[in-house]
Amino acid sequence: MGKFILRRIFQGFLVVLGVTLVVFVATRLVGDPAKVMLPLSATDQQRAAFEQKFGLDKPLAEQFVTFVEGLATLDFGESMWQRRPALDVVAGRLPKTLQLIAVGLGLALVLALPLGALAAIRPGGFADRLTVFGGLFGLSLPQFWLGLLLIMVFAVTFRLLPTSGYGSWAHFILPAVTLAIPATARLMMLVRSSVIDELNQQYVRTARAKGLSFRQVLFGHALRNAMVPFITLAGWELISALAGYTVVVETVFAWPGLGLTAMQAIKHSDLFLLQAIVFTVAICIVVVNIVLDVAYKLIDPRIKLA
């Protein structure tokens, strides 16, 4: 196990390095910060002065060396947009995104398991139809529209919650629910189909014949076996959220997280900030992946950690 984790950490390190290098090249190919950041009326000289200040006038090879040297000391340079170290900007924003994901996905996990199991107990029954309908409904709502709709209902019409922003726990509710609804729908449908599958297995009939109650079979066997695909999808939800699913929610709710900051970095062609963000997100995703692998092993000892 220990050896396995060490190997995965090493592989993860290579992945982060690879992703960061790709971003270095990609940002240099598309963005021209001097054009995007300076007013349209700026002269060529002013743009040249700006490029000189940020070292963008140097040959790509030289910029790359500077970048790699910085990477070694976790120095991504100064964000052109905020004019302070890029990693400082990221450090201020990452926790807010992680909090939002924790509350939003936490809510989704707590709701999806019982709802999915409830639907699976009697396929085709009323509870099943209701959850399947709800699930499809939740899947097909555009998140952007859903966010605005929740704001209109709960913040504007009833004035129960703030429309946007960050600060109190009340600020968490609407963005977390907006993030949770589609995730809950996806997870719930998966739990439902996995449990239905398990309940039709030979071993369930054997267990029931031996006199175990339906409840014992459901919770002791079927749900536990349904956990492997469930954790895979939950991990996937977490990775998607980290990799940018939160952008829409953060934009609608003016949530000062990393997703919104990434959008602003792109808008301003802030290469240094973008590199710092991608690097940080890549690390988060690698960590999540390692944790998932270990979780599989704990749930199902038959899984080989290769």
Added chain:
Amino acid sequence: MMTIKTLLSRVALVAIMAWPAAGVVQASEITVAVGSEASTLDPQKRDDGGERAINDNIYETLMARSASGELVPGLAAAAPTQVDATTWEFKLRPDIKFTNGEPFNSDAVVVSVTRIIDPAFASEQMSYFGTITGAEKVDDLTVRIKTSGPDPILPSRMYWMKMVPAKYSSDPKFISEPAGTGPYKLAAWTRGQEVVLEKNPDYWGDAPSIDTVHFRFIGESGTRMAGLMAGELDVITNLLPEFVAGVPKSAAVQGVETSVIILSTENDVTKDERVRKAMNIAIDRKALADSLFGGYAIPTKGQLVNPRAFGFNETLEAYPYDPEQAKALIKEAGAEGKTVVLVGEAGRWLKDRELIEAVGSYWETAGLKVDYRIEEFGEYLNQLFDKNHRPDGVFVVNSNELLDADRETSFAYQAGGTATSNKDEEMAEWVKQARVETDVAKRKALYAQITKKANEHYYLVPLLNMQDIYGFSQRLEWAPRVDAKLLVKEMKVTE
């Protein structure tokens, strides 16, 4: 019909959250939403709306403008005088202090000027101060600013340069703990969320009526609108025309932005003046203003120069809308069915894509084919600034913060200019002369000449002067300014 139970549960919810209901807010506290986040509070580094909205209330400039755009003395005691062709002398108001205790005097002005023009500082505002070479102290309250050549626009430039304290401005803390001479000072800055300003008790001018102002950063227009409707916000900027009916109060004012399509005088189809004329008279500008912008835009008067700017030509008329003549001209020029490339972008300016496509469809009605090239912003800028390959038509929204015709003429009129597509050397010469002509009447005459010639040769397709639309809460009273500055000291609340 609300049952007692739901009523109780709602009341309980509100009580638990201790969420201030609308109307319980302090009379002298307001919340303003701006579309982009303040990136730094150093007033000389960046050039963006989020930073400006806040710093306009903390810092001041030597020259200021009235709400209608007239240049008036600010921190200067009077308008500057010219010592010689390249030297302007400013007398400063006495007894003014920065909020950190430093005096506002000649030293502060010298530091402010040298700091912002230092290439190593890489200020994004350099495009406003390109002519300035330095400043020198005459005495404590007299200072001279030097320019590389004669610069009639210098007084207007000094309305854009914020004055920073001589010593403290070199402190690393300065970017997050500002100190200005203005009516407000920083109370709190929660990065990415809001900046809170409070009244500066030692302000030298009239005391503002609002004690505290929160600037919140909300990029999404629908969310800003919701915040206003929920009673959380008092002022929102860039209100969409279609939302005007839904807000408690709104106000619009002619802004500094004008949309235009710059035509190439060299390319195959557009080098024929008849085609360029047709491209201008084929467009129903009034219909565009009314349908796309709900009437919150004004058809241009045959020129790109902002109506409030020095050098606006009063004698020019708007290009008429004459689709029949446009068709006839295209036919006569043998351009029927020929393709013109129209380069633009989407999402940077209000309804840009819609405007580009609407104009293109007018041209197609007149008999041309239009090849729309809606590019990603960075790529679009590459094409806008490409001096070797000018597109047949390139769409841009020009912004004239200094309210001087030099901005438009050097940007789109002068051959070899930032985004110009004509090769009219004579006109370029006039633009250069106007830039250094310090005699006001002569300078005005030059701009009249430039705008008239460009109008007669159809070098540009000027479209609409945009209006800035603001949404207000019921209790807020304010008349928006032409320069789009959010000056809280001019605002009042009625409770």
